Amino acid sequence: MAKLIKIAIAGEGGQGVQSIGDILAEAGNEEGKEALYIPNFGIEQRGGVSLAFVQISEEQIGSPKFQSADIVIALSERAVARTLQYVTKDTLFVYDSSLIAPPEVVDEVIGLQAYDTVAPEAQAGKIGRKAKSGHGELPENAKRLIGIPATAVAQQELHPRVFNMIILGATVRAAGIVEMKTIEKALESKLGKKFTDNPKLRELNFSALQKGVQLMDAALREEGQA
Amino acid sequence: MVERLAMPKSWRLESKPHKFCPGCGHGMVLKVLGEVIDELAIQEKLIFGVDIGCSLLAWDFFDVDTVQTHHGRTNPVMVGIKRARPELLCIAYMGDGGAYAIGSQHLVNAAFRNEKIMAIVVNNCNYGMTGGQMSPTTLPGQKTETSPYGRDPKETGSPTQGPEMVAAIASPGAYVARGSVTNLKQLKRFMKKAVENQLAGNGFSFLEVISCCPTNWRTNAKQTWAFMEEEMASYFRVGELLTAEKDEENS
Amino acid sequence: MDKLIQEEKRVFMTGNEAVAWAAVAAGAEIMNGYPITPQNEIMHYWTRLAPKFNKKFLQTEDELSAGFTTIGSVLGGKKAFSATAGPGTTLFQEPLSMAEMMRIPMVLVVQQRGGPSTATVIYSQQEVNMVTFGGNGEGWRIVYSTSSHQELYDYTIKAFDMAWKYRFPAIILGDGYQAKMRESLLMYNPEERGIELVQPEAFVGKPGLPGRDRPASHLRNAFSVEEELFDAAMSIQREYDQMASEIIEADQQQIEDAQLVIVAHGVVSRAAVAAMNRLRAKGLKVGYFRPITLRPFPEKQLQAVAASCNNFLLVESALGQLARLFKEALFNVPVKTFQTIYKPGVGITAEEIVEYIEALG
Numbered sequence: 001m002a003k004l005i006k007i008a009i010a011g012e013g014g015q016g017v018q019s020i021g022d023i024l025a026e027a028g029n030e031e032g033k034e035a036l037y038i039p040n041f042g043i044e045q046r047g048g049v050s051l052a053f054v055q056i057s058e059e060q061i062g063s064p065k066f067q068s069a070d071i072v073i074a075l076s077e078r079a080v081a082r083t084l085q086y087v088t089k090d091t092l093f094v095y096d097s098s099l100i101a102p103p104e105v106v107d108e109v110i111g112l113q114a115y116d117t118v119a120p121e122a123q124a125g126k127i128g129r130k131a132k133s134g135h136g137e138l139p140e141n142a143k144r145l146i147g148i149p150a151t152a153v154a155q156q157e158l159h160p161r162v163f164n165m166i167i168l169g170a171t172v173r174a175a176g177i178v179e180m181k182t183i184e185k186a187l188e189s190k191l192g193k194k195f196t197d198n199p200k201l202r203e204l205n206f207s208a209l210q211k212g213v214q215l216m217d218a219a220l221r222e223e224g225q226a
Numbered sequence: 227m228v229e230r231l232a233m234p235k236s237w238r239l240e241s242k243p244h245k246f247c248p249g250c251g252h253g254m255v256l257k258v259l260g261e262v263i264d265e266l267a268i269q270e271k272l273i274f275g276v277d278i279g280c281s282l283l284a285w286d287f288f289d290v291d292t293v294q295t296h297h298g299r300t301n302p303v304m305v306g307i308k309r310a311r312p313e314l315l316c317i318a319y320m321g322d323g324g325a326y327a328i329g330s331q332h333l334v335n336a337a338f339r340n341e342k343i344m345a346i347v348v349n350n351c352n353y354g355m356t357g358g359q360m361s362p363t364t365l366p367g368q369k370t371e372t373s374p375y376g377r378d379p380k381e382t383g384s385p386t387q388g389p390e391m392v393a394a395i396a397s398p399g400a401y402v403a404r405g406s407v408t409n410l411k412q413l414k415r416f417m418k419k420a421v422e423n424q425l426a427g428n429g430f431s432f433l434e435v436i437s438c439c440p441t442n443w444r445t446n447a448k449q450t451w452a453f454m455e456e457e458m459a460s461y462f463r464v465g466e467l468l469t470a471e472k473d474e475e476n477s
Numbered sequence: 478m479d480k481l482i483q484e485e486k487r488v489f490m491t492g493n494e495a496v497a498w499a500a501v502a503a504g505a506e507i508m509n510g511y512p513i514t515p516q517n518e519i520m521h522y523w524t525r526l527a528p529k530f531n532k533k534f535l536q537t538e539d540e541l542s543a544g545f546t547t548i549g550s551v552l553g554g555k556k557a558f559s560a561t562a563g564p565g566t567t568l569f570q571e572p573l574s575m576a577e578m579m580r581i582p583m584v585l586v587v588q589q590r591g592g593p594s595t596a597t598v599i600y601s602q603q604e605v606n607m608v609t610f611g612g613n614g615e616g617w618r619i620v621y622s623t624s625s626h627q628e629l630y631d632y633t634i635k636a637f638d639m640a641w642k643y644r645f646p647a648i649i650l651g652d653g654y655q656a657k658m659r660e661s662l663l664m665y666n667p668e669e670r671g672i673e674l675v676q677p678e679a680f681v682g683k684p685g686l687p688g689r690d691r692p693a694s695h696l697r698n699a700f701s702v703e704e705e706l707f708d709a710a711m712s713i714q715r716e717y718d719q720m721a722s723e724i725i726e727a728d729q730q731q732i733e734d735a736q737l738v739i740v741a742h743g744v745v746s747r748a749a750v751a752a753m754n755r756l757r758a759k760g761l762k763v764g765y766f767r768p769i770t771l772r773p774f775p776e777k778q779l780q781a782v783a784a785s786c787n788n789f790l791l792v793e794s795a796l797g798q799l800a801r802l803f804k805e806a807l808f809n810v811p812v813k814t815f816q817t818i819y820k821p822g823v824g825i826t827a828e829e830i831v832e833y834i835e836a837l838g
Contacts, residue, residue: 022659029489029661038658041515043355043598044283045441046247060625062751062827063744064654278564278595296564296595298539323512328539356512359520360536371521372512372536375528382536 004057005177006066008086011075013050016164019190020073021052023168026186027178028056038064049082056177071175072142073167075150080138087139094171095138096163097147146174146223148215154208162208169212174220183209234260236269241286249450251437252280254407255348256287258414259317263290266421268315273307275300277320277329280354284319298329301336304343315424316343323353326362326386333392337430340397344424344431346417347388350439351458358442362386365457370442385461392432393467399429402468406436408454409464416466428470436462485665492655495626496586497522498664499633500558504674505584507533507557509546514598515653516560516588540565544572547583552696554679556637558584562653563592566604566611573646574612578698580713581680582640582647586633589652589743591822600653601822602743605798608648609772615710617717619647619724620772622742626662629655634667634674641675643720650771652794654744654824721773728767729778731757732785735764737837739830740791742768742799749792751827756834763834768802776806783810790834792818792825 007024011017021037028035033056040051055061069086074095087093138145148170154163165187172180187205188195195202233242237260246252263269272290276282278297285294295303304316325333325347336343352370353359360370360377363385367376393402401423405413413435420431436458440450482502488495496519500508510520520536527534537543543559550557561569566587576583589604591597610616619639621632633649640647667674680694687693700706728746731753732738741749746767756763766782768775783789789812793799796819818825818833 025659026489034660035489036658036660038654041599041653041657043514044245044247045280045355045357047245060747060750061660062748063824064658065824066826067828282595294595327537328511330538353512356514356517357521359512359517362538371517372510372524372534374521374525 003059004055004061005071005175006069007054007056007071007073007171007177008066008069008083009052009054009073009075010049010079010083011164012078013046013048015050015075016161017050017052017075020164020168021054023183023186023190024054024177025056026190027182028054030182030185031178033057033178034059034061036061036064049076049078051082071171071177073171075164075167084139087142089141089143091139091142092144092146092175093139093142094146094148094167094174096150096167098149098151098153144174144223146170146216146219148212148219150212150215153211153215158208158211159204162204165205165208166212166215169209170216170219171212172209173213173216180209180213234264236260236263236288236290238286238289244287245283246280247439247441249438249440249447250280251350251407251435251439252284252348254410255346255413255435255437256284258410258417259346260288261414262417262421263288266418266425268421268425271313272315272317273304275304275307275316275318277318277324279321279324279356281319281321281324281348282355298324298327298332300324301329301332301341301343301345304345305336305341308341308343312342312427315421317421318343318345320345320347321354321361322347322349322351322363322386322388323361326388330362333388334395337392337396337400337432340399340429342424342427342429344420344433346420347432347434348437349388349434349458349462350437350443351385352439352442354439354442358439363388363462365461387462389432389434389467392430396430396432396468399423399470400468401428401431401433401466401470403432403466404434404436404462404464406454406459406464407438408436408451412464419466419469423470434462436464482664482666485663485669487661487663489659489661490626491518491657491659492626492629492651493518493588493657494522495629495662495664496560496633496649496651497526499630500584500637501526501530501532502630502664502667503634503637504556504677505532505558505637506555507535507547507550508559509535509537509543509550509557510559511537511540511543511561511565513540513562513565515590515600515656516562516586518656519560519586540568541571544569544583544585545575547585548572548576548581551581551583551677552680553682554677556584556641556677558586558637560586560588562588563590563598563604564595566607570607570611570613573618574614575698576646577612577614577617578709578713579696580644582637582644582677584633584636584640584647584649586649586651588656589650597822598653599822600794600824602652602745602794603796603798603821604650605742605771605793605795605802608650609774609802615714616772617645617713618772619643619645620650620770621648621726622650622769622771623655624742624744624746624767626655626660630662630664634672638672638675639720639724641677643716643724645717645720650743652744717773724770725773725775725778726769727775727778728769729765729782731762731764732766732782733764734762735786736762737764737788737790737834738782738786739763739765739834740767740789740799740803741765741793741825742771745792745794745825748825748827748830752830752834755827755831761834768799771799771802774802774806779803779806780810783807783812787812788814790816790818790830792830794820794823794825796821
């Protein structure tokens with residue numbers, strides 16, 4: 001594993017972006033690594049793309065946000081456009097390739113303020129960052145581009161609400177970062193009470209993670225890189 | 227007869243869809259205000275002031291000159307504009323926090339001096355934009371981020387009755403009323419009268435609006451409406467408290 | 478009073494939450510506050526902890542009131558604090574000025590956001606001017622600029638102690654990123670670590686009849702003639718300078734053979750350290766200096782650095798606010814080159830600093 005891994009996660013509000021970010025960071029912390037998670041936040045309470053930044057490292061992390069990501073997870077079309085600026089030739093880009101409407105996930109967001117206000121593509125150049133154009137188009141320059149039909153699979157086989165766990169499972173399978181059992185442990189500590197009240201929920205979430213792994217395996221096989 | 231348009235003419239198209247949350251009361255209040263602006267033909271000489279909080283999201287809402295001020299300072303800024311340019315129409319737009327907490331001294335003094343501006347207070351019983359903290363109008367027992375166990379009136383007092391306070395200290399010529407987004411027809415009537423009160427140069431015009439915040443209340447549509455119509459209405463009585471006619475009755 | 482934290486515990490939480498716990502660990506009893514992003518969650522956590530641990534909370538009508546009620550809490554003999562940001566910090570200058578003059582140990586957490594005016598609710602380092610020298614006075618405050626959650630915890634505890642020991646208002650200067658991000662820290666009971674918490678003392682309402690059993694407390698902040706003010710100001714300044722030598726803190730690394738020193742404070746200092754390490758790995762002789770107390774500023778330490786290497790790159794998320802303190806500290810000290818990366822309201826990454834320095838050639 002490289003010293004520092006930078007992960008950008010984006011999606012519509014209600015898709016569970018912050019949950020993914022939080023669990024990844026929590027898992028990194030569990031494994032004794034340095035982990036830092038920050039949501040993007042602005043003045044709006046709702047609307048706009050929800051964006052989360054996660055970093056996992058061997059050493060103290062330099063700054064909470066970053067300019068380029070090692071991994072980008074994009075859960076919606078708007079999220080793809082919004083995260084293009086973080087993509088370089090070394091980026092693994094994972095996106096939801098289902099062509100149906102995204103489901104809503106209960107997402108405990110810090111102070112309810114985790115929404116972007118103005119997409120900074122227009123502003124990025126002014127502060128010395130490179131702005132990328134492209135709306136709804138997938139990045140061409142990513143190192144690897146992998147679509148996972150998480151929403152569709154969740155709806156058909158599990159439950160719409162765990163679609164973000166499918167994507168999380170898929171990403172962890174593709175990129176390493178942390179071990180799956182630490183992800184499960186982090187999920188447990190975050191949702192422990194809910195799991196105790198309803199053990200089926202645990203089963204559902206853990207199945208979703210495994211589903212993600214399977215889907216990623218399939219996608220990688222297609223790529224010719226199992 | 228004015229043609230009923232879906233979107234008021236005074237609304238600015240480029241800033242739609244607006245940035246308020248789904249189910250927010252602001253959208254309804256601003257629709258009524260937009261219709262009033264159209265029907266009274268005041269778009270050109272209207273200056274619209276917005277406070278800090280969710281009201282600031284209306285900074286480019288109308289094709290009307292708008293000033294976004296500081297928290298609680300919208301009344302004094304509108305007072306300043308009105309005194310410099312009495313021919314303009316000044317409407318200050320704010321929430322319950324901006325009006326009754328940090329802006330209370332400015333509100334009270336504008337009322338004392340019978341400033342010829344209009345203030346609209348959108349009351350949703352919490353600080354919305356900052357994530358749902360308790361506000362002066364939070365109801366007893368209501369759980370908010372800074373009253374997580376429910377508001378205790380013994381500790382923090384009862385909900386502020388803004389229009390009642392303004393009516394008690396206002397001078398002849400003031401117009402004071404409370405409407406609700408659950409009755410838009412009535413709200414529009416009050417809003418029109420408030421604007422006409424300023425156009426006539428009578429005195430301070432004040433309109434509180436019972437509104438909703440399903441995001442921070444964490445309520446669905448049915449619960450949201452019930453909270454306004456049942457809970458809030460039991461503390462905040464809808465109606466006109468002070469009008470030119472009522473003034474005459476009392477004098 | 479129940480001790481909340483019994484044993485050391487490694488936790489993973491937001492900065493705002495860490496501050497709330499630290500205030501409890503420090504023995505704070507009262508928080509007065511007003512909503513403003515990005516510090517709201519400090520109030521949210523405090524109000525949830527409050528009834529379980531006998532703490533008090535008041536949400537005031539605004540920041541002026543939050544500051545003055547906190548002064549009142551302190552006068553009553555309780556450790557008290559508030560938290561704010563941006564336009565709230567501006568309002569806090571009035572009560573802070575009173576605390577400076579009257580030597581009242583109020584504690585304030587400032588989570589910097591964009592400025593001036595409403596700007597953004599997010600992040601900046603643009604409140605340095607205000608927290609160090611805002612108000613109509615001489616800046617008799619203690620200011621700690623933190624860069625991590627561990628420091629938010631450690632320095633919140635320290636702020637209470639130093640404020641009460643030396644009787645000056647103390648400010649913990651964080652920012653929106655630190656407030657909202659999640660990272661790990663070790664929470665502990667300070668007394669278990671040998672940190673003796675300074676006990677608060679009432680300014681008013683002590684037992685006994687005033688005038689007979691004890692002198693009455695006559696607290697004022699107004700003087701009749703210029704000479705009175707002069708005496709008071711010079712005396713307070715002397716005490717402030719005396720304290721300075723005992724509480725000043727700074728961090729510096731790899732200065733001895735450095736050809737360029739990066740200067741930064743707060744969260745940006747993390748990027749500075751990361752940049753320094755990357756450049757050193759490439760063979761470039763870069764060092765770093767970080768003031769931890771912005772007031773009193775570590776002048777002597779910085780002057781010593783300049784004696785060793787006087788080529789500087791100052792990096793801050795503001796337009797020269799740290800630079801102002803830097804230049805004042807190095808008055809009459811020769812500086813060969815002084816370059817800056819100013820990014821008001823925007824975060825600064827190690828990559829940017831590395832890129833800038835490599836481009837220098």
